Amino acid sequence: MKMKNLLILLLFIAIVWSCKKNDDEDDFIEVPPQSLAETAAEDDAEIKEFLQTHFYNYEEFDSPPADFDYKIEFDTIAGDNANKTPLIDQMDWKEVSVSSDAFGLDESETVNHKYYYLEVEEGSGPSPSIADSTYVRYEGSLLNSLVFDGSTSSPVWFDLAQIQAPGAARGFAEATSNFKAGGEIVVNADGTFTVEDYGIGFMVLPSGLGYFNVSRGSIPVYAPLIFKIDLFAMNDTDHDRDGIPSIMEDEDKDGYLYNDNTDEEQEKEIFGTLFANFLDADDDGDGIATSDEIDVDEEGNVTFRDTDGDGIKDHLDNDS
Ligand SMILES: [Ca+2]
Numbered sequence: 001m002k003m004k005n006l007l008i009l010l011l012f013i014a015i016v017w018s019c020k021k022n023d024d025e026d027d028f029i030e031v032p033p034q035s036l037a038e039t040a041a042e043d044d045a046e047i048k049e050f051l052q053t054h055f056y057n058y059e060e061f062d063s064p065p066a067d068f069d070y071k072i073e074f075d076t077i078a079g080d081n082a083n084k085t086p087l088i089d090q091m092d093w094k095e096v097s098v099s100s101d102a103f104g105l106d107e108s109e110t111v112n113h114k115y116y117y118l119e120v121e122e123g124s125g126p127s128p129s130i131a132d133s134t135y136v137r138y139e140g141s142l143l144n145s146l147v148f149d150g151s152t153s154s155p156v157w158f159d160l161a162q163i164q165a166p167g168a169a170r171g172f173a174e175a176t177s178n179f180k181a182g183g184e185i186v187v188n189a190d191g192t193f194t195v196e197d198y199g200i201g202f203m204v205l206p207s208g209l210g211y212f213n214v215s216r217g218s219i220p221v222y223a224p225l226i227f228k229i230d231l232f233a234m235n236d237t238d239h240d241r242d243g244i245p246s247i248m249e250d251e252d253k254d255g256y257l258y259n260d261n262t263d264e265e266q267e268k269e270i271f272g273t274l275f276a277n278f279l280d281a282d283d284d285g286d287g288i289a290t291s292d293e294i295d296v297d298e299e300g301n302v303t304f305r306d307t308d309g310d311g312i313k314d315h316l317d318n319d320s
């Protein structure tokens, strides 16, 4: 059925660097952080309990009723629904290594965090990286089903790289990168836009991939988070416009953009502010712009130079 997952968008706007997850500064409360490892274990037990006792409307997605709105709904496995398949049997999961440094903990530790996700309807378009910008409709809720945030009528642009930052809900970026965007965006005669076969999914995140020890609005501290998303479109990013796509500035290829900062020591001494490579137009701080130390062809493909042959690319080498 070709009309499946069809969305009419009112206006396809230019990228808005959405700060939705950061701009509620007035009503957030922070408590001293507790152990990251203990919290991750507690959260995972709580999440598993939820996944074992709940299901989503998979039967409607499998055989859509005529007026089906393609919205994910959760319910408890009980009574008439006692025989439903629990979420835990349907969801995929991945692990992300999280450093306690992101939360200002005294004891430095690195803890694997498990998040769960399910692509309910696969989009027909490309999959974003954790550095890309995504056009989504979403709803955030707690395990007790309280909705705390969302943009369920009109979609918003989310810069996943920004959501990966300490203090934001990093897991949203991680999980979204498993989903696919929709197909071609068609402009209608009346100025609206249509996206067919967009991606639909949801994710369940431990608090270490959410807001951890910070309470925001109705989100308590150490709260696992659920996000349902419709992923319509995505754009590649080059945040610092140095010619290198942001995802390629994850130099250590660990899927985290904020721990790649070639001139960190210099920035600490001189500015006191740190700019990770994807936000830094002079990555090695040698006074020569990164864009002048690399070669980019007409299609945007990047070739790196190593003028002094020391194995360090020129834009990351402050003596060449
Ligand atoms: Ca990295």
Ligand SMILES: [Ca+2]
Pocket (backbone or CB within 6 Å): 261, 262, 263, 264, 267, 274, 275, 276, 277, 280, 282, 283
């Ligand atoms: Ca830097």
Ligand SMILES: [Ca+2]
Pocket (backbone or CB within 6 Å): 240, 242, 244, 249, 277, 278, 279, 280, 281, 282, 283, 290
């Ligand atoms: Ca850069």
Ligand SMILES: [Ca+2]
Pocket (backbone or CB within 6 Å): 284, 286, 288, 293, 313, 314, 315, 316, 317, 318, 319, 320
């Ligand atoms: Ca250099």
